[in-house]
Amino acid sequence: MPRALVYGVAIAGEAVMRALVARGYDVVAADDHVTPAKQSAADAAGVVLHAAPDAALIAELVEWADLVAPAPGIAETHAVVIAALGADRPLRTEIDLAYEWEQLRPGGPRPMLAVTGTDGKTTTTFMATEMLLAAGLHAVAVGNTDVPLVEAIADDTIDAFVVECTSFRLSWTTCFRPDSAVWLNLAPDHLNWHTGMASYQAAKARMWMYQRAEDAAIGFVDDPIVMAQLRATSSRQITFGLVGSDYRCDDVDGVRWLVAPFGPICKVSAMSRSLPHDITNALAAAALVHEAGLADVAAIATALGRFVGPDHRLQHVGASDGIDWFNDSKATTPHAALTAIRAFESLVLIAGGRNKGLDLSEIASEPQRMRGVVAIGEAADLVASVFDGICPVVRAASMRAAVGAAAELACGGDAVVLSPACASFDWYPDGGYPARGDDFRACVEQHLAESHRKGLNGAVA
Numbered sequence: 001m002p003r004a005l006v007y008g009v010a011i012a013g014e015a016v017m018r019a020l021v022a023r024g025y026d027v028v029a030a031d032d033h034v035t036p037a038k039q040s041a042a043d044a045a046g047v048v049l050h051a052a053p054d055a056a057l058i059a060e061l062v063e064w065a066d067l068v069a070p071a072p073g074i075a076e077t078h079a080v081v082i083a084a085l086g087a088d089r090p091l092r093t094e095i096d097l098a099y100e101w102e103q104l105r106p107g108g109p110r111p112m113l114a115v116t117g118t119d120g121k122t123t124t125t126f127m128a129t130e131m132l133l134a135a136g137l138h139a140v141a142v143g144n145t146d147v148p149l150v151e152a153i154a155d156d157t158i159d160a161f162v163v164e165c166t167s168f169r170l171s172w173t174t175c176f177r178p179d180s181a182v183w184l185n186l187a188p189d190h191l192n193w194h195t196g197m198a199s200y201q202a203a204k205a206r207m208w209m210y211q212r213a214e215d216a217a218i219g220f221v222d223d224p225i226v227m228a229q230l231r232a233t234s235s236r237q238i239t240f241g242l243v244g245s246d247y248r249c250d251d252v253d254g255v256r257w258l259v260a261p262f263g264p265i266c267k268v269s270a271m272s273r274s275l276p277h278d279i280t281n282a283l284a285a286a287a288l289v290h291e292a293g294l295a296d297v298a299a300i301a302t303a304l305g306r307f308v309g310p311d312h313r314l315q316h317v318g319a320s321d322g323i324d325w326f327n328d329s330k331a332t333t334p335h336a337a338l339t340a341i342r343a344f345e346s347l348v349l350i351a352g353g354r355n356k357g358l359d360l361s362e363i364a365s366e367p368q369r370m371r372g373v374v375a376i377g378e379a380a381d382l383v384a385s386v387f388d389g390i391c392p393v394v395r396a397a398s399m400r401a402a403v404g405a406a407a408e409l410a411c412g413g414d415a416v417v418l419s420p421a422c423a424s425f426d427w428y429p430d431g432g433y434p435a436r437g438d439d440f441r442a443c444v445e446q447h448l449a450e451s452h453r454k455g456l457n458g459a460v461a
Contacts, residue, residue, distance in 0.1 A: 001026045005061050007080045008071025009038045009049065012094045012169075015148040016069050019097070021045050028061060030080070059083050067092050072144070072168035075193040091172040095163055098149040099176045110158065112149075112177075113288050116165040116207050117184025117220075119336040120281050123313050124184060125164040128285040130307045132160055135289070135299035143169060160294060167203035168193065177210040180292035182218040182240070182284045186225045187335030188358050201225060211235035216291035218284065221245040238291055240283040242276070247283040258283060258304075260290065266301035272308055275343040312437035314340055314417075317444045320451050322412030325444045328419035329437030334362035337421035341366050347415040348406045350396075352376035352383045353422030353436070361386045363421050372409035374402045378426040399427070399436070403443040407451075416444075 006017045006029045013029070020027045027047045031038055034051035042049035050057060058079050062068055068084040069092050075081070084091050102109045115125045125141045132139035137159040142149040144164040152161060163178065167190060170176070186201060194200040208217045212235060219230035221241035230237050239245035249268065250259045256268040258279070265286055268274050282304050289295040295303075309315070317325040331337045337351060341363065351363060352375045360382055364370075370391040375383035376399070384393045392409060396402035406416045418440045428435040 003028075003064060003066045004069060005030065005065035005067075005080075006047075006069045006071070007031070007078075008074050009041055010071060010073065011146070012148045012150075013069075013071035014038070014041045015151040016071075016094050016097065017042070017047055018045050019101075019150045019154075020069070021047065023101070028064070030058070030061060055079050055083075059087075062087050062089055065089060069093070069097065072166060076171060076195060076199065077193075090174070092174070093169045093172055094148050094150040095143055095165065095169045096173040096176045098153050101150075102153050105153070107156070111160040111179050111292055111294060112163055113160065113292055113294075114163045114165050114176075114178035114181040114207050115184070115284075115288065116167070116170065116181070116204050118187045118189050118333060119331070119339060120184045120277060120284075121164050121166070122330070123309050124182065124281045124285050124288075125162050126310055127281060127303065127307050128288045129162045131285060131289045131295045131300050131303040132162070134303040135295040137294065162288075165207050167200055170206045171199075171203040173206050173209070175210060176206075177212070177215070178207065180216040180218065180288050181207050181211065182288045183207065183220065183223075183226045183229065184281075184284055185220055185223050185335070187333060189333045189335070189356070191357050201229075205229045208233045208235060216287075218247075218287045218291065220280070220284070236291070238287055240280065240287050242280060242283075245283075247287040249279055249283070258286065260286060260297075262290075263297075265297055266304055270301065271304045272306060275314065277314075277339050277343065278309075312433060314343065314419075315437070315441075317441050318448045320448050322414075323407070323410045324415045325448075326415055326417045326419075327437045327440050327444075328417055329424065329433045329440060331419040331421060332356070332423050332433060334358055334360050334421045337363045337419040338365065340417055340419035341369055344369060344415040344417065346371050346411075346413060347417050348372045348374065348410045350374045350376060350402050350406055350416070350418045350440075351420050351422070352379045353420045353424050354426040355379040355382060355422050358421075360421055364390055367391070371411065371414050372406075374405045374409070376402050376420070376427075377422060377424075379422050383421075399439045400443045400446075403440070403447050407447060 004020045004025045030050040062083040067090045129141040139160045142152045144166045215235040217233045217235045218238040219226045221239040240247040258265040312329040315327040328340045364386040367390045372392040373387045394405040424433045424436040
């Protein structure tokens, strides 16, 4: 009986643990922070779960195992990874195992599309899934979503998978080969997981590593690192971007269109939302599904007309007195926050949290757009320092205070945008960026309700 060590049993790790047991593996699990829910999951699978093993026990478990399956949260500097590499034990991620098993499916493997990049992965993944649904396919967004790929492949009703590929899931892959795969961008991130940018970039590049000549590798024309990696692939090389690419945005008789090599896709005005990054994400998703031969122009256009996007990604929360409020809590890097900043002519930015060791000065590179900044969390002083001399800065000790301060700074025609450029675990240790976004939304809704009541009272008076 083959033996496997699963390290980390949250969403992905639990799914891998159950899948390995179902396939006849003798499985042992370990986790640095065992909770009652994790223990219950291990017990239900009949797996022994070791809590916070020391280095000696980790080495013993690795030596026992035929393969080691680290969960996405287990960094490449973790003791279990180092031990596995030292003992020459294969490291397998959930998308790699799932791909291998899918190839053995009695009815034949189903198409897999893949999306990676520092920012925009989730939105593009869900957008591409919407296009496949519009084409009449039962498609699911998997990987770095609520549904691990290793779990989804058990559902025989699914026609195609769109896999959101973090660098964590791509590291150590040995066979994962998407039929069509898009790389959106690359900027510093997750340097607390990787040993450095070279490791981070190399992990992303593994998405294209096992593709064949007939597969599609799709890259962002304006990112020089992505383009250098694209030129090194042996698969079909496709580009996307606002201009100068295969999938692009063109003016036709004064009307902006999304355009593909085969012709126009749809008017930009027909999209449910068309901020600059919405357009590039749409082009990336269109290339992904069309180059795989899974969706035609009609399906792509239909999807773009109705796609709203996932929560916490420049999500419109409300408006009052000519001020629009946006929740972009998912923007946990300066690169992501700058994308949000560039979407508005004038804004009040709420930024800060727990910095991931990144250079925050990038978010101050569009001074002409900044009405003001509200600095929050552990990085409040750092945020304030990068905007010193650029615009007014106010520090806030809670999200409610931040919303109140932003309302004081904003004028009619402005946007107030929570786009923190930092992680959320200082104020929201258990909920992460969704909890931060939910708190922001609740505070904004309360602020707008209070403003409405004040307005009514003033009108009555």
